[in-house]
Amino acid sequence: MNVALAQSASQGTRVLSYAGALLETMDAALARHTNVFIMGQGVDDFKGIFGSTTGLAEKHGAKRVFDVPLMEEGMTGIAIGAALAGDYPITTHIRADFSFLAMNQILNLAAKYRYMFGGLMSCPMLIRIVVGRSWGQGAQHSQSPQATFAHFPGLTVVMPSSSQAILDMYPAIIARHPGPVISIEHRLLYNLDFTVSDTGKHVPLGSYVAREGTDVTVVATSVMVLEALRAAQYVHDKAGVSAEIIDLNSISHPDWDLVAASVRRTGRLVVADTSWLEYGVAAEVCRQLVVRDPRLLKQPPSLLGMAPAPCPTAKSLEDIYYPSQHETVDAILTQVTGAGHGIPLPVERSMTEGYKRFRGPF
Amino acid sequence: MKDEATYRRLFRTALLIRLVEERIIALYPSDRIQSPVHLSIGQEAVAVGVCDGLRPDDLVFATYRSHGFYIAKGGRLDAMFAELYGRTDGISGGKAGSMHLTAPQVGLMGSSAVVASTIPHAVGAALSFKRRGSDRIAVTVFGDGATEEGVYHESLNFAALMEVPVLFLCEDNGLAVHSHRPVRQAYRLAEHAAAFGIGSRRLEEGWDMLAVREATLQAAAKVRAGAPFVLEIATSRYKEHVGVGEDFHFGYRTSASVDAFKRRDPLIVDAALAKALEPELEREIDAAVAFAEASPAPGRPELLTDII
Ligand SMILES: Cc1ncc(C[n+]2csc(CCOP(=O)(O)OP(=O)(O)O)c2C)c(N)n1
Ligand SMILES: [Mg+2]
Numbered sequence: 001m002n003v004a005l006a007q008s009a010s011q012g013t014r015v016l017s018y019a020g021a022l023l024e025t026m027d028a029a030l031a032r033h034t035n036v037f038i039m040g041q042g043v044d045d046f047k048g049i050f051g052s053t054t055g056l057a058e059k060h061g062a063k064r065v066f067d068v069p070l071m072e073e074g075m076t077g078i079a080i081g082a083a084l085a086g087d088y089p090i091t092t093h094i095r096a097d098f099s100f101l102a103m104n105q106i107l108n109l110a111a112k113y114r115y116m117f118g119g120l121m122s123c124p125m126l127i128r129i130v131v132g133r134s135w136g137q138g139a140q141h142s143q144s145p146q147a148t149f150a151h152f153p154g155l156t157v158v159m160p161s162s163s164q165a166i167l168d169m170y171p172a173i174i175a176r177h178p179g180p181v182i183s184i185e186h187r188l189l190y191n192l193d194f195t196v197s198d199t200g201k202h203v204p205l206g207s208y209v210a211r212e213g214t215d216v217t218v219v220a221t222s223v224m225v226l227e228a229l230r231a232a233q234y235v236h237d238k239a240g241v242s243a244e245i246i247d248l249n250s251i252s253h254p255d256w257d258l259v260a261a262s263v264r265r266t267g268r269l270v271v272a273d274t275s276w277l278e279y280g281v282a283a284e285v286c287r288q289l290v291v292r293d294p295r296l297l298k299q300p301p302s303l304l305g306m307a308p309a310p311c312p313t314a315k316s317l318e319d320i321y322y323p324s325q326h327e328t329v330d331a332i333l334t335q336v337t338g339a340g341h342g343i344p345l346p347v348e349r350s351m352t353e354g355y356k357r358f359r360g361p362f
Numbered sequence: 363m364k365d366e367a368t369y370r371r372l373f374r375t376a377l378l379i380r381l382v383e384e385r386i387i388a389l390y391p392s393d394r395i396q397s398p399v400h401l402s403i404g405q406e407a408v409a410v411g412v413c414d415g416l417r418p419d420d421l422v423f424a425t426y427r428s429h430g431f432y433i434a435k436g437g438r439l440d441a442m443f444a445e446l447y448g449r450t451d452g453i454s455g456g457k458a459g460s461m462h463l464t465a466p467q468v469g470l471m472g473s474s475a476v477v478a479s480t481i482p483h484a485v486g487a488a489l490s491f492k493r494r495g496s497d498r499i500a501v502t503v504f505g506d507g508a509t510e511e512g513v514y515h516e517s518l519n520f521a522a523l524m525e526v527p528v529l530f531l532c533e534d535n536g537l538a539v540h541s542h543r544p545v546r547q548a549y550r551l552a553e554h555a556a557a558f559g560i561g562s563r564r565l566e567e568g569w570d571m572l573a574v575r576e577a578t579l580q581a582a583a584k585v586r587a588g589a590p591f592v593l594e595i596a597t598s599r600y601k602e603h604v605g606v607g608e609d610f611h612f613g614y615r616t617s618a619s620v621d622a623f624k625r626r627d628p629l630i631v632d633a634a635l636a637k638a639l640e641p642e643l644e645r646e647i648d649a650a651v652a653f654a655e656a657s658p659a660p661g662r663p664e665l666l667t668d669i670i
């Protein structure tokens with residue numbers, strides 16, 4: 001399944017899965033920079049972090065790519081120490097939930113080192129964490145902590161929503177970014193194929209327009225960008241509604257001018273995030289707009305995120321826990337044509353129906 | 363037979379640390395230093411003995427109680443006072459203060475006020491050294507209380523598994539704030555280290571700078587050869603946990619507990635040498651304080667720099 005917006009693969013493009021893009025960038029980083037190493041639970045096993053590190057230990061050696069004991073805080077502290085000594089560590093957490101054990105090192109140390117020491121110390125490093133969804137991930141394999149991390153000055157937080165975003169951002173981060181970066185990858189994206197271009201317009205470390213439109217601005221993150229793109233196509237086909245999709249992409253340092261300029265044109269806003277709304281990305285988007293100009297919005301926005309509860313395991317509950325295609329389409333139509341728009345909603349409840357290939361376990 | 367030149371070198375640095383902290387005590391009521399201070403008075407011999415037993419290019423990772431290690435590793439005194447004063451010419455432009463001294467140019471790689479949090483950093487630096495085939499070592503300095511934190515155990519396990527050149531240096535002053543060690547620990551540090559196959563040594567004579575230096579030289583040699591090591595040094599905190607006063611009147615410990623140590627403390631016992639060195643060291647401190655006094659306070663232009 002090729003979910004890229006891209007038309008059929010044309011010159012200079014190829015099809016590459018999200019996991020494939022990760023594997024390529026990890027491989028290239030190891031080849032290009034002798035100070036790069038990758039450590040994490042299972043990075044050198046046959047599953048290789050869902051195919052994103054498979055074979056790299058064999059290719060680059062066990063000193064560059066290695067398994068670690070179950071020690072999230074210790075591993076992260078070790079990465080900081082290695083970074084302080086001149087290495088560029090890449091660490092992995094197969095679920096974001098497990099990175100919470102490393103919060104002390106991430107929030108109290110990595111995020112602080114440059115500022116707290118007046119610029120004398122810095123720990124450039126990449127922390128890759130994976131968000132789970134679907135196939136009964138439950139309360140502790142499903143959390144999406146972008147707002148938590150982005151709340152803390154000193155951290156750079158990105159959520160690549162496509163293979164292209166990985167190909168464009170990871171090499172730049174690893175080669176040049178001066179501080180710790182947390183990349184929140186979505187498990188449901190791993191097995192998806194995207195059309196990528198090695199020459200095209202690069203996905204920036206900020207935000208970008210994923211689809212141009214004139215009637216409503218949809219600000220989305222990670223897998224919700226794909227949900228939003230689908231919904232945009234649907235409302236275009238069924239109702240002639242033109243939705244502009246902005247992939248926030250960089251959660252800690254979005255391009256707010258881009259968002260504000262879009263909303264200034266459309267006057268209407270939908271935010272579609274992978275996490276809770278409370279104190280989250282949606283709240284921040286609204287804050288950014290309101291402090292610029294409270295009249296940017298013609299009407300109250302529609303905000304989509306996880307239901308305000310821990311994630312339930314039962315499929316019937318999980319299906320209504322995440323914003324569905326129904327709700328995404330409904331939100332866009334409601335913004336443009338008002339509640340009771342009467343336009344039929346898509347049959348598919350959500351894109352998870354389309355993620356048929358994901359049959360767990362993790 | 364003690365090596366007189368080495369003794370005098372170590373003594374001088376230890377005395378400098380003590381006089382610096384005594385100056386901090388004198389200045390504190392003036393509120394020129396507006397930040398918590400964790401004094402190492404009583405523990406100076408550990409810092410000077412350890413740093414002298416290391417190579418200059420070995421890295422040290424430290425804690426909020428690190429005036430001693432900062433000075434012993436060779437950090438600039440004027441920049442330190444300016445840092446304590448919160449001034450632009452401070453080590454970190456005033457953003458760090460007493461609890462976060464650093465001097466990367468001489469190998470002090472930051473200090474953290476979150477107990478035990480720099481322990482894995484030394485392991486990580488040691489991992490880097492090993493990866494590069496370097497013969498430098500990394501040292502993590504922490505208190506007895508820090509060994510209770512989970513990350514200490516994680517760090518020992520990883521260091522042993524990967525055989526990285528890291529020295530775990532425990533300054534055992536027997537206290538974590540006001541809690542005595544026996545009520546906090548169900549393990550013995552040496553046996554615990556042994557469970558990971560890590561060698562260890564406990565030095566009771568923590569007042570003896572030469573003994574600390576010798577123990578460090580021996581431990582560092584083992585570490586440099588690729589075996590992590592735990593060196594535990596018994597020492598004594600004369601002052602309160604944080605702040606510039608004494609705390610015997612609170613009743614949780616007696617002055618007798620430190621008196622035994624003081625009777626052997628060379629900075630007290632060797633009063634003649636101390637007296638001889640004092641004027642010169644005080645002049646050095648005067649100059650550092652004057653430097654701090656003259657340095658401007660940071661403001662708006664500095665508030666939002668060096669974040670990412
Ligand atoms: C993670 C954490 N828990 C608690 C504290 C509060 N605290 C500050 S110092 C300290 C005692 C630490 O004792 P020890 O490691 O023996 O060092 P010492 O102060 O004796 O040098 C405590 C509990 C802290 N700073 N960090
Ligand atoms: Mg202690």
